[in-house]
Amino acid sequence: MTLVEAAPARLPAATRDPQQAERDLKQHGVCIVEGLLQGADLQRARDALYHAAETDPGRGKGPRIRLDYGPESNQRVWNLLNRDRVFGDLAQHPLAMRLLRSVIGWPALLSNISANITEPGGGDSYVHCDQQYMPEPWSGPQGINFVWCLDDFTPDNGATMMAPGSHLENRAPRPDDAATAHAPLVAPAGSLCAFEGRVWHKTGVNITADERRAGIFAWYTLPIYRQQENWYLSLNPTVLQFASPTLLELLGYQTKGFGLVNGLPPLWREEHATPN
Numbered sequence: 181m182t183l184v185e186a187a188p189a190r191l192p193a194a195t196r197d198p199q200q201a202e203r204d205l206k207q208h209g210v211c212i213v214e215g216l217l218q219g220a221d222l223q224r225a226r227d228a229l230y231h232a233a234e235t236d237p238g239r240g241k242g243p244r245i246r247l248d249y250g251p252e253s254n255q256r257v258w259n260l261l262n263r264d265r266v267f268g269d270l271a272q273h274p275l276a277m278r279l280l281r282s283v284i285g286w287p288a289l290l291s292n293i294s295a296n297i298t299e300p301g302g303g304d305s306y307v308h309c310d311q312q313y314m315p316e317p318w319s320g321p322q323g324i325n326f327v328w329c330l331d332d333f334t335p336d337n338g339a340t341m342m343a344p345g346s347h348l349e350n351r352a353p354r355p356d357d358a359a360t361a362h363a364p365l366v367a368p369a370g371s372l373c374a375f376e377g378r379v380w381h382k383t384g385v386n387i388t389a390d391e392r393r394a395g396i397f398a399w400y401t402l403p404i405y406r407q408q409e410n411w412y413l414s415l416n417p418t419v420l421q422f423a424s425p426t427l428l429e430l431l432g433y434q435t436k437g438f439g440l441v442n443g444l445p446p447l448w449r450e451e452h453a454t455p456n
Contacts (some may be wrong), residue, residue: 188359191344194371197324202282208367209347209379213275217370225279226330226369228264229295229394232259254302254383257295260396260408262416267293271398272426273430276326279374280400282323290430292322292408293398298338302386302393307343307360310399311377321347323377325400329367330394334437338365338386339395340373347378377401400430403438
């Protein structure tokens with residue numbers, strides 16, 4: 181019996197305590213923090229995402245996942261940093277940065293930030309973990325993913341399916357792990373879910389008649405791995421113009437020891453200099 185089979189398919193309860201969130205990440209590989217986005221802040225982020233989805237000229241739509249009983253209706257929206265400054269704020273949210281440091285330390289790189297909108301009929305994906313493209317054996321988590329729930333995540337509208345405790349296997353899932361028990365990531369809009377890179381999961385099935393489920397996925401890794409999004413080619417220069425030192429580090433522009441140009445980070449600024 182594997183560790184995953186021995187563990188109940190039940191996610192930790194949502195919390196507002198950062199220390200409890202850190203404990204949940206260590207024990208379950210997953211934590212849920214509710215109430216981080218509320219009121220106007222939640223509405224702004226939600227409006228910005230759905231506007232980006234509606235105006236996306238097709239390149240965010242695919243690949244689709246087909247169900248036998250429904251249409252192909254999941255949409256990915258890529259490179260959110262170019263869409264609205266609210267997404268840059270989420271990428272460096274203080275609690276996210278605290279949880280990131282507790283799992284993989286610092287410095288770290290923002291590998292990708294995109295969104296997945298599951299609409300009625302949206303199908304599931306295969307069981308995977310986010311660091312499975314990284315060579316095994318793993319010495320521990322090589323990355324951490326954050327899901328910003330902009331809509332309520334429910335068992336019926338495509339909530340991400342998670343296998344709590346699967347990080348303790350310290351390996352990617354294999355074909356015979358497809359039947360591993362998963363639990364839906366149930367969380368109200370405005371919640372943040374963090375799960376480390378070894379946790380097995382998949383997209384949930386949206387069986388509702390009229391509910392969309394939008395989530396922002398921000399994936400961070402140790403700085404030894406190349407980022408999934410090529411920020412150096414894809415970013416609008418205005419993103420860098422207004423970026424904080426933290427965001428510049430996450431993007432690989434304000435580095436400490438990697439990617440230097442004549443001994444300095446590419447976007448080195450006098451006010452960011454620190455004495456040796």
